[in-house]
Amino acid sequence: MIIGTAGHIDHGKTALVKALTGVDADRLAEEKARGITIDLGFAYRHLPGAPEHAISGFVDVPGHERFVHTMLAGAGGIDFALIVVAADDGVMPQTREHVAILDLLGLSLGAVALTKCDLAGEARRAEVGAEVAALLAETGLAGAPVFPVSAVTGEGIDALRGHLAGQERAARPRPGQGRARLLVDRCFTLRGAGTVVTGTVVSGAFATGERVAVSPSGLTARIRSIHAQNTPAERGEAGQRCALNLAGEGVAREAIARGDVVLDPALLAPSDRIDATLRVLASEPRPVGTWFPARLHTGAAEVGARVVPLGDPIGPGGAGLAQLVLDRPVAGFVGDRYILRDVSARRTLGGGVFLDLRAPARKRRTEARRALLAAAAPRDPGAALAGLLATGELVAPDAFARDRALSDAELAAAVAAPGAEWFGGLLAAPGGVARLRAAIGAELAAWHEANPELHGMPRERLRLALTPRPPKEPFLDHLRAEAAAGRLVLDGAFLRLPGHVARLTEADEEIYARVAGGLGGAARFRPPRVRDFAGELGLDEAEIRRVMKLCARAGRVDEIAKDHFFLRATTAEMADFVRSLSAAAPEGWFTAAAFRDRMENGRKVAIQILDFFDRQGLTLRRGDLRRINPHRADLYARAGSDGGESSPVGRPDFKSGWGGETVPGGFDSHSPSPDP
Template sequence: MIVGTAGHIDHGKTTLVKALTGTDADRLKEEKQRGITIDLGFAYARFADDAITGFIDVPGHERFIHTMLAGAGGIDYALLVVAADDGIKPQTLEHLAILDLLGVSRGLVCITKADLADPARLQTLSAEIHALLAPTSLKDVEILPVSAATGDGIDALKTRLADAERATTAASADGRFRLSVDRSFTLSGAGTVVTGTVLSGSVAVGDRVTVSPSGLSARIRSIHAQNQQTERGFAGQRCALNLAGESISKDAVGRGDMVLDPVLHAPTTRIDVELSVLDSEPKPLGDWFSARFHHASAETGARIVPLEGPVAPGSRGKVQLVLDQPIAATVGDRFILRDVSAQRTIGGGRLIDLRAPLRKRRTPERLGLLDAAAHPDAGRALRAMLDTAPFLVDLQAFAQDRALSEAQLQAAIRFADAEMVESPSGRHALSRENRQRFSSEVHNLLETFHADNPDLQGMGRERLRLQVTPRLPAPAFLTALRAEQAAGTVALEGAFARLPGHEVRLNAQEEALYNQILPFLQGENRFRPLRVRDFAEQLGVDEREIRRVLKLCARLGRLDQIRHDHFFTRQTTAEMVAIIRDVAAKTQRGEFTAALFRDRVNNGRKVAIEILEFFDRQGVTIRRGDLRRINPHRLDLYDAASESTAGALSVKD
């Protein structure tokens, strides 16, 4: 359990921690000289069996609220301190407001210096504190008078802390590892050490981690958890990590950084959040209101963009935060906003979307998606998002933004009863209803297209993709179409899709003419076929008729029209793609010239360039100057034809 102190300056927080643990949490020379806490202090004690309770002692001075916030983000239990002789003071109120905004509901109020007050004063102050706590998350906590000077109430406080320690549910270590850094220093003989609270997951000696947002890579050399050396640190513990890695130093890693599982490294500067504004604010928060943003141990400037109109004092609303510096965060994390002069706390809330859009951020669809994503439970959030436009969830982003392990992601998918489409672009989830809707829309769109275009072989895949809901990324869409093809509901032919029963046929006269032409497009001369006008001369048929039949065959997927007068069979086109792949594979960087291709197909330079320009238009090749390279994302256009021409690379070099 991690206990965090809170309360006004000089109300005895550090003295109370020392009475409980025997450790003076004030470690800085200036703290000793001035008698006040300036930076975070740490101490440990055993109250319950073998469990170790960690304490984070925070400054009480208003000038150091930003430091208090750096330590308050990861606490399990709040120890709010109010001095009997001084009573409730401004920082008492602000610290309590911060604990409430952070959602801290477990804790205890200690009336310190109880030896300086009579019973009547203690009773009056207790009543005032009860009234103060009533509207907050700490409304049900106990109030206990104590005195570090006389020892009165200290044993009772230790008993309460022991009970709280036993009642603390171990934080789940199933998620991915995150540690919020609050201190960085160098130890002689060890190197760079960072300390902080483990927010999720676990880490072991030897693990590779990333320091975010900088992106530095490091290895864990050793771990101290709750002030004891160990092989593994877990969520809910304070840990010291000895880091090793290129560029790792105490100056390169510091307060505000996050040490995390490399999978989670995705810094962000634009976040959609749910913001609660304190009723002490003088006016509503409008567009581009400036503030200081505090998250875990990080602090940066922020601009507020309300998504549902200005957020009034004492109310809650969705806003977009535009940060001055990137941070590492997770959906559901709590944050605090203070004014730019660091005089007051404005409000706080929860992070909802770490990939907030710059445009269309206020549309009803966008706000509906934020409502769905706001569910704290991953499974419920996924189910709600799948039922909200755009009815599609990128599972990699979903898991990354919530620090979910693969096991947790699979549990969320099962809870949401989602169907997954896995492709080179990643994994995407749809609800079962929308997966069925996808199949129905594909069938209906193709049916309508065939009715309107009976002479065309099918509908272009990309055109079809843009009309189907949910709109899948191109690689995922192809995967889904292939599943439809396997089920016998769709037929794929290169870049076209059609219904299995649809077939454009040549009449007998057209078929006869095509059969006369076909031999000239095959065999040894398949890479150097005759032009349309040559066919007209050879066969004694009108050139316009030959071109019409050849274009009709291209629509049927039998041929490809490379240029105005040049047609190749689909099998030959696929064979040329295979040759291009082979040519590219034999070059140092996968880049090749037109001459290399020309030599393999043994035709003229002009025809070779026409062929390559055709593949450029198809997206199969990408040209840069005189060099070309393969685009692996478009090779599927000729997969089916390639299978029927296996072994076609017998063309001589």
Template structure:
């Protein structure tokens, strides 16, 4: 168990820790000279019942509240100290408020210097303390008079702490390892040592860790837990880790850094959070209000962005966005405190909700629903609620990382969700939502085919936008690919259809199409005849020929690359493959219209028309006279495999084509 002191300056916190442990926590020369604590102090003791308790002694002076905050973030039990001669003082109130904001729910109060007060004075101070604690998490906490000088009440305090330590027990070591750093120093012969409180998980000798937010990799050479050599340190322990690795030096690691499992390294500088403003605050919190944010042992300047229309008044709470001056390493659910920029007062505090807060649409109804879901106290409840909020899916790997969940915990969450791709994917959906999405996709395809029997299918993006649930396009494609593997739909490039859907020409159109098709897929395919040429060829009439070709376009057989210039879909796929080959032979994957013209031998004008068509569809990206392929759109026109291509390969497909031309 980790016990943290709290209380006003010169109320005897360090003396009480010394009486309990025999350790003088004022280690600095300046502390001894001035008789006050300036930095954090640490002491340990094994009690007669076997309980090993660590004590964090914090400064009481108002100038060192930031140091007090660095020590209070990882404590299990608060030891609030009030001197009998002074009673409750300003930093007593501020420290208590900070404990409340940090979520410390257990503690007791020691009335120190009890030897200087009579029974009447002790009773008056006790009444004052009870009034102070009313309405807080420590309301009803035991109050014990003690004297570090005479030893009065110290034995009773020892018994209470030992008893509480057994009641609290060890924290669960589940989750991934995180330790906040409050000291970093060099030991001769060992190297860099960092100390702090383990917030979650466990670490062993030889484990690889990362120092975040800097991202320095390191290996744990040795461990001390509760000031004793150990093979492992786990949640709730005060640990000293001897770290080794390239770049691991004293100056490279500072108070506020986190030593953590490498899988958790994902610093953030924009966080959505619950914020409660203390009733003692003197002014409302307005838009972009500047503060100092304290999280674990870190301190960073930040701005508060309100997600509501009205300022937050003293005593009120709400959801805000915290925009930090520099990134920190944090986890969803972590507690924080904000103080004013002059470091004179504590303003409020709360709990982190989302570490990946958006800069835009942060006040939309969908975003509010997501934040309401993330406010659930436990990750499992938060995930369940999040899956019922738009967009009704969650990146499970990111969720697990941002909540420091271990593999076993993540696997347990996976049991109650549908993963995309099925079974292994990172995207999670609630089973009921997945069923509704699947039913809507199939129903929308049935309806579309009934209304458009001459269309080969519906465009992927149009189908996505028709649904009540609209996953991001890459996720939607994964969903469709899964349904295709199950035989429920068919994908043909950008078209989606039901497997049994077949589009056919009427008998008269089929006859004319059979005359036109060889010219679109044979030796002329890279420079096919235009509409007027087909009209003259078939005797159909130019307008009727145009209508037939547009019908073929709706059926997915051809695409109108330029006005009255139609290319077979399979030929466009062939052209894309040719461009891939051209790009693979250039250093930056770039090519020109002339490169395509030379490979296809179809003339500059036609090659430019083809490339401009591909530009419009995002298959190619143009920069001046150069183009490159967009890898995310290469499947837009499907594969080259088709019955139309049962022929001899063209010269453009042969790798020795250029050489052959030069020698001809």
């Protein structure tokens, strides 16, 4: 069990810890010279009456108002609050602030040490005890027992020590199944050992020899040795204060700071925009409105933040949802608690719980968004997942588990609870896949009815029209499966129902038939232009242009340059030339001259064709060099070729960024690789 002190400056916190453990937690020369605690202090002891192998850890925090940020760094990992109030002074400003912080952190286990009782009579003790009880009455620590003590005479020390031992016996261990996380509060170098970090393990367990990462920096390391509760150990488990001796490239005292988190590499995904609950203290003088500046504390980290309420401004004593926009990323997790203080570090404003680490910058105040956050609120992963799926949302299981630090077993249990269905690599509510399939069919049918002359609907436009909106890669996986089942036809970046055929009028079909004969054959790489067809066939140039543009929208031809149309099969053949040239060229870059020679065509037409492929996104250009864009390599691929899919129809779809990564995680995105 980790016991943390709290209270006003000079109320005897450090002296009390020394009386309980025999350890002076003030380790800095300046602390001893000034007689006040400046930094976090630590002490360890097996308390008489506690379980045989249980070693209690004490975190001694500063009480001065200038060091509340340091107190917060130590309070994030404690299990039991020891509130220290001097009998001669009574409740003071930092007593109130520390109690408010403990309440915002959700602590419900604690006791009150009424110190310096050698300086107060029975009446004064009773008066201060009543004052403390009133202070705690509206918090999670209401009813905490009060122990009159004196570090000078030893009065009450044994009774308090016995109570703490009883709490150690009754303490429920922190969940050990999750992935490992340690909140770093110190980093230093030991001669002969190297870099050491200390902190509280808040989930999972660490073992010697394991690879870990440091978030948010992404530094990787190996654990050389572990001290758990100040004792050499092979493992450090949730609920213990541990010192990890780290080794690896770049691992140094300067590279790791208070507020970092040492964790399982699979959890490395820091956040700088977080949606959360927010409770504003009644002592705050004004409401928290949009873009409210503050200092955010979570774990041992401190970072500047802007607060954006997801509704009306949150007034003193009120609560609501808010988005936290941070100055830099932090290693936060869903369910973590945080504290907000004003930018001058003079008072605590409020705090709450993280709900979504991948919050959107746009449409953050919609009712749908608020419903998602309400669904994500339960601490139980199975209940949270069931709630999210019930809103109709598609959930990426890897991101869901990563943002909650769940182990594989915990994720499997959470997925089994709501009976979820798989949509590509995502989870959907029972019946959700069938509803999405019906929505896709309805959207395509409506599109074909409104645009009978078009070959198909842009797949990105279809994705954006769906609710919920699936991420791109799982959506494409689903479309491929649907195409394989014969429920739709996937034509590159476009989709159509199996029975749909683009229709032209009889007159337009007749004009196209006369023009199409001149687009193929040996001259297919340099076909005539519209004006050439008009003179040769005796047709109106504007009519030919209109029909060819309709055919381009229907996917029969491509307008490579103005009034210069190529058959779709010819475009696919030229795209194969580009793929083969890129595959054979050093690092994939080939010249326009190489493409010209491969086509046995003129340079001007070759450049126009390559410019067309640049616009479509099939190729990337660097000066006179080009290469295949790996995210668009399937464009214009013919059946059986290496590209896999056929080409897009009509206007280019590359502006959608299809194939690129979306914001990782959250409720509507897929998970990135854990590799930093």
